[in-house]
Amino acid sequence: MTHKSFGRAVPWLLLALPLLLLLALIVVPYAMTFFYSTTSATFGHLNNPKGVGLDNFESVLSSHTPPFPSVLLVTTIFTGGTLLGSLGLGTGLALSLHTVSSSARSILLAIYLIPWVIAAVVIGYTWRLMYDPQIGLANTLLGAVGIAPVSWLTDRTTAIAALVVANIWATYGIVLLIMSGALANVAPNLIMSGQIDGASYARIVRRVILPSVRPAFLLAGLVALVSGLNVFDLIYVMTGGGPVYQTETLALEMFRITTRRGNVGEGASVTVILFSLSLLLAIGYVFIWRREARKWT
Amino acid sequence: MDLVRFTRWQRLVRATFIVAALIFTLLPLSWIISIAIRPPDTAVFPITILPPTVTLDNMRNVLVGSSALGPRPYLNAAIYGASSAAITAICSILGGYALARYNVRAGESILTVVLALSFLPAVSRIVPIFILFSYSGLYGTQLGVILAYAAGATPLGIWLMAGTFRQIPIRLEQAARIDGAGAFLTTRRIIIPLALPGILVVATLSFIDGWNSFSLPLILLPREDLQPYTVALQRYLSDSGFGINWPLLAAGSLLGLVPVLTIFALLQRRLVRVGGLGGAIKG
Numbered sequence: 051m052t053h054k055s056f057g058r059a060v061p062w063l064l065l066a067l068p069l070l071l072l073l074a075l076i077v078v079p080y081a082m083t084f085f086y087s088t089t090s091a092t093f094g095h096l097n098n099p100k101g102v103g104l105d106n107f108e109s110v111l112s113s114h115t116p117p118f119p120s121v122l123l124v125t126t127i128f129t130g131g132t133l134l135g136s137l138g139l140g141t142g143l144a145l146s147l148h149t150v151s152s153s154a155r156s157i158l159l160a161i162y163l164i165p166w167v168i169a170a171v172v173i174g175y176t177w178r179l180m181y182d183p184q185i186g187l188a189n190t191l192l193g194a195v196g197i198a199p200v201s202w203l204t205d206r207t208t209a210i211a212a213l214v215v216a217n218i219w220a221t222y223g224i225v226l227l228i229m230s231g232a233l234a235n236v237a238p239n240l241i242m243s244g245q246i247d248g249a250s251y252a253r254i255v256r257r258v259i260l261p262s263v264r265p266a267f268l269l270a271g272l273v274a275l276v277s278g279l280n281v282f283d284l285i286y287v288m289t290g291g292g293p294v295y296q297t298e299t300l301a302l303e304m305f306r307i308t309t310r311r312g313n314v315g316e317g318a319s320v321t322v323i324l325f326s327l328s329l330l331l332a333i334g335y336v337f338i339w340r341r342e343a344r345k346w347t
Numbered sequence: 348m349d350l351v352r353f354t355r356w357q358r359l360v361r362a363t364f365i366v367a368a369l370i371f372t373l374l375p376l377s378w379i380i381s382i383a384i385r386p387p388d389t390a391v392f393p394i395t396i397l398p399p400t401v402t403l404d405n406m407r408n409v410l411v412g413s414s415a416l417g418p419r420p421y422l423n424a425a426i427y428g429a430s431s432a433a434i435t436a437i438c439s440i441l442g443g444y445a446l447a448r449y450n451v452r453a454g455e456s457i458l459t460v461v462l463a464l465s466f467l468p469a470v471s472r473i474v475p476i477f478i479l480f481s482y483s484g485l486y487g488t489q490l491g492v493i494l495a496y497a498a499g500a501t502p503l504g505i506w507l508m509a510g511t512f513r514q515i516p517i518r519l520e521q522a523a524r525i526d527g528a529g530a531f532l533t534t535r536r537i538i539i540p541l542a543l544p545g546i547l548v549v550a551t552l553s554f555i556d557g558w559n560s561f562s563l564p565l566i567l568l569p570r571e572d573l574q575p576y577t578v579a580l581q582r583y584l585s586d587s588g589f590g591i592n593w594p595l596l597a598a599g600s601l602l603g604l605v606p607v608l609t610i611f612a613l614l615q616r617r618l619v620r621v622g623g624l625g626g627a628i629k630g
Contacts, residue, residue: 061449068442068501069457071434075498079475086478096482143368146361149351158365160615162372167611169559171577172600176379178591184392185593187378193393219375238350251351280468283561287581301470308474309566321474328467 080325087319093312106319110307116295124210125279125299131214132221132278137271139218140225145255147226148233159230166223174287177216178203181288203289206296213297217284221277225270232266233259265341276331280324300324383597390594405598414592416579416599424575424603427489427564428557431496435553436546438501443508444538448517458505469499473562480567487569495563500553511545512538548617555607576603 087106091099111118143162147155165173180187181202189199202212236259244254260267282301285291291298291306298306304324308317353361382390383405385398410418442458445451476495477486485491515538523533539546561577568574576599583596611618 061445061451061454064441064445064449065451065454068438068505069454071438071494071498071501072458075476075479075494076472079472079479082478082482083475093481096478139368142364146364149353149361150365156616158369160612161369163615164376164608164611165372167555167559167607168604169561169577169607171559171561171580172603175580175596175600176375179379179382179593179597180375182591182593185382185390185394187374187396190394190396219371241350245352251353251357254351277468280470282470282473286562287584304470304474305562305566308477314474314478317474318478321471325467325471328471332467 083318083321083325086314087322089315091314091318093308093314096314099315102315106316107323110303110316110319110323116298116303120295121298121300121303124297125301127210128214128217128281128285128297128299129275129278131210132217132281133271133274135214135218136221136225136274137267140222140270141229141267143222143226144229144233145259147230148259159226162226163223165219166227168220170220170281170283171287173216173220174284177212177219177284178288180216181212204293206293209289209293209297213285213288216288217278217281220284221274224273224277228266228270228273229263232263236262272331272334276328279328279331300327379597379600382593383601385594387594405594406602409595409599409602414595416576416582419572420574420576420579421602423489423573424558424577425606427493427496427560427575428554430493431500431557432550432554434493434497435500435504436550438497439504439508439549440539440542440546442501442505443510444512446505446509447512458502469560470562472499473566476563477566486567487573489568489573492564492567493557495567496557496560497553500549500556504549504553507549508542508545511542515541544617548614551610551614551618555610558603558607 086096086099088101088103089099090102090105147158150158168176179185181189183189183199183201186202188202193199200208203209240258240262241254244258249257280301281299282305285297285299285302286305289297291302300320301324304317304320307313307320311317381396381398384401384403386400386402386404389395389399408414409416446455446458472495476491480486480488480491480495485494519537519541520533523537528536558575559577560575564575564578568578571579580596580599580603583592583599585591
């Protein structure tokens, strides 16, 4: 039910402040970035920049330090690994917790969600410490069973794998949260009648539970995908994109070009690429989110 | 009655999975604690799993002494987080109330677009904000960082507050009006008190977001005395030419962790309920 007796201006007066904040700090900056991506602006020369068409995109795509396909590959492996790992772990855990007693469930859930509230930088330092060649737990445990120490973060393959594991640790909590919420809404009667009809648990999961949480699963997948694509803090403090750009993703490239080289035009063009990829995913996400939100509130 | 009857094997598999995930979750945290609470000269190769002796010296050395960051970076993070929480709460109350109580189709469409943009993680916003602030003179200012945080947290806040207001019966407001209360009194005595739990959640999420933020202050605040602890901790990565100063870095990280874990422990139930809805709050 809504107010009808007040003037039409009232809701707009209420919306003025939040809309101003969001337009000024979200819409305008993105618009400026699109504009600057077609200019040769540098940090310090932002006024009246010279238009250069799509030259920035061309030089980003044809760059050799690092080659753009390499950046794209690292981004894809990192994002894909995070997506698969956190969806698997988060959904598996949500299913496991679904069938334990509710008191045990809330305690376990609280513990599993700890990484969700920790700052990404702190997560980065925590895992960098785990992988430290001298005092890291990874090598200490390997040493205990007689395996030679590994320099985790200085070899490309192990470095990307190490980053993926760290980011799964950071991300699976949100998947677990979304999936637990969805599982709690599955009618217990459906599951019990499946039991009475003699279906195995695996069959009930496949035929009853998973179909009814599919929207939430999609939502969780999109969240993991968008956040994986945009991870910056964690990689920045763990490897900084190194060794020699070997773990540089789009997000890190964008930051490096803008701040280290001060090339605002080129940095803006990488931002446009990252933005477009994320926006495609986020639009789908918002549609599902609004549908779910209507059910819950 | 149990929801599902399991065979013994199924129970075992479930228990193994739950315990393995617990170890995966807690092991890294235990290790950083183990390094942070031992004397620095025992945090070297070859290392013992458990600290030989327990000390709080590292924590103290982060806050006071010659290689300390001092309390300033933590205070900065708290100020930015709290200011952003206040702005977020005000904007979310206004926007949420408008959406819940009035029929504003156009406003809703604009907000949906903004919502789509703001669900993009903060990272895709750092260069745009950097450009805008360099252009407008907000670069390097505390106000700039606070506004950037608040803009990131407000869209979700508006939606959460709209949900909260929809649950408050409109008749309570109408009754107050009939009894002669003006708009201000109705807001202060009826609407705000009833919506307080929702406001608390919105403000808390915004605070945690600001307290944890790294990439925005990294790019926006070049002045050392304005930086939050997340940025300041980098100093220990190459401390006095000896490589990473792990005892202090671990202790400094833990100091940053304590406030969020405390808040989480206190408000866990509420945050978890909303968090499932919020989804992208952490990015």
